[in-house]
Amino acid sequence: MSAGNPATMEEQPVLITFDDNGAITVGTIVSTSVLDMTNVAAFSEQVIDYCMGRPGIHLLLDFSNVTFLASSALTELLRIDAALKTIGGSVRLCSLVPDIRNVFEITNLNTLFVIHEDDTVEKARARFERSLAVAAEEDAWSSE
Amino acid sequence: MAKRFFVKEFPSTTPAVAEALTEALSSLSATGWISPEKTFSIRLCLEEALVNAVMHGNQNCPECLVRVEMFDEGEHCRITVQDEGEGFDVETLEMPDCTQLGGRGVCLIKEFMEDVRFNGSNNSLEMVFNRSTFSEACA
Numbered sequence: 001m002s003a004g005n006p007a008t009m010e011e012q013p014v015l016i017t018f019d020d021n022g023a024i025t026v027g028t029i030v031s032t033s034v035l036d037m038t039n040v041a042a043f044s045e046q047v048i049d050y051c052m053g054r055p056g057i058h059l060l061l062d063f064s065n066v067t068f069l070a071s072s073a074l075t076e077l078l079r080i081d082a083a084l085k086t087i088g089g090s091v092r093l094c095s096l097v098p099d100i101r102n103v104f105e106i107t108n109l110n111t112l113f114v115i116h117e118d119d120t121v122e123k124a125r126a127r128f129e130r131s132l133a134v135a136a137e138e139d140a141w142s143s144e
Numbered sequence: 145m146a147k148r149f150f151v152k153e154f155p156s157t158t159p160a161v162a163e164a165l166t167e168a169l170s171s172l173s174a175t176g177w178i179s180p181e182k183t184f185s186i187r188l189c190l191e192e193a194l195v196n197a198v199m200h201g202n203q204n205c206p207e208c209l210v211r212v213e214m215f216d217e218g219e220h221c222r223i224t225v226q227d228e229g230e231g232f233d234v235e236t237l238e239m240p241d242c243t244q245l246g247g248r249g250v251c252l253i254k255e256f257m258e259d260v261r262f263n264g265s266n267n268s269l270e271m272v273f274n275r276s277t278f279s280e281a282c283a
Contacts, residue, residue, distance in 0.1 A: 106255050
């Protein structure tokens, strides 16, 4: 749906900030508590634009400020996931409020996305980093 | 007897949909059908229905209209979303698998609403929920 968007892509506020200090980049959704038809396209564009210049990026999306999410946001998360995979990266989610977590369960997308439930952002970041290290060790073993 | 308490007709544009959504939610809240703590699900259902009407029913044609009405039927609220499209079979829609980008809206509506159907006589999606579903009132 694009007819009469309230703002062009260029006019959309910054919806996500990135902290790439370490192996995991944390993307925190800011300036909005809602991801819906009015801003999901801009959200996706901002994430993909940031990530595509960083091959192998591992992104942890922090939803702690988000209280509502429409199915259009699920579509964009799938696009983000697919885009990161093309550059050898990955995306995980954390800090979902129960209502949003429920949506992922209803749609079975909790089987596709790793969702760090009940973890603080820092703990989720650490777990994500550890899982990558374990995967790298396993790859090294299997290639010997 | 059903009593209509909300009606809004609007063009198929994002700002118009956003405004209609806000007004519909306000009306549901003002009439006691939803409480502040339980707006997530009803907001989701309304947004999915309105966006589908615009995208699929009206094919993103800005001049095409969407009409939302809400009726008090005693213990139930009925919401109708009418567009200018051909309609679809609600019953056959299933939740897409994880490989599909879209198509989850109606399935989400079916998850939260007591009844969802397409009314072919007036080309509208009808959603029905019980008074206790999204409010603090006990059944």
